[in-house]
Amino acid sequence: MTIDSGSFPVPAALVEHARRFRAEGSTPAVPRVAATVLLLRPAAVGFEVYMIRRVAAMAFGGMYAFPGGGVDPSDAQAHPGWAGPDPQEWGGRLGVASEAARSVVCAAAREVFEEAGVLLAGPDPATVVGDVSGDDWEAARVDLEKRRTHFAEFLTGRGLTLRSDLLLPWSRWITPEFEARRFDTYFFVALLPEGQRTRDVSGEADHTLWISPADALRRSAAGELTMLPPTLLTLAQVAAAGDLADVARLAADRDAATPITPRLADLDGDTPYFTLD
Structure with a gap:
């Protein structure tokens, strides 16, 4: 069973879930609509991806994945400043109505800030904020995470524009039917903005790392990193891309x-085993 053949090993706990469900x-x-982001950065050789391991008590706990989470009602309640493709164009790429697409894109940007401390926004459509690890930014991130404010309100209050053009749509996955908690998840890729750094800030992860995609696959095959098919x-x-420019292409x-x-x-x-057939 290999990734190339579209077949994947299955953790024992998921086999039991599936048998009980049947x-x-x-x-x-x-399924709940969700978004996840592959943050990428240049490395000495090739590039690396940022990964987190979900805490055991969460859905898919103990699995390594990318920052992300469910679309929140607040993602559709207000509209921040916007740069990049408009919601209608995003809807065409994601296969949903424009307002639903706006919510998904907002959720992707919000979740990567909440879970990794990376902000895909800037004071105008051509720039991105720099270091956002200071105490004032952290207080704002916690307010978002605790739902004391919403993302559009946060951006507007700081005079920031959401850089939707920094998110590149990649794929869409729906959780198998036997799972009690299911997600309809849109995957995006994004380059880590210059001057920013990821931070282990989310209480939803118990381990984080930057790793090359090829090394992550090798360690998964060796049983060191547990991951699901998506x-x-x-x-x-x-990993098949030669460099970050190739990923964008x-x-x-x-x-x-x-x-x-x-x-x-x-x-x-x-x-x-899992199959995509």
């Missing part, structure tokens, strides 16, 4: 609207 004849939960396949896809032609749902094969066998 035995009980359960009804699939409605993470594994996305890493393999970006690949993103321009990606289908980020058609959802992919992993399915369990050979559920009654000794080694069930």
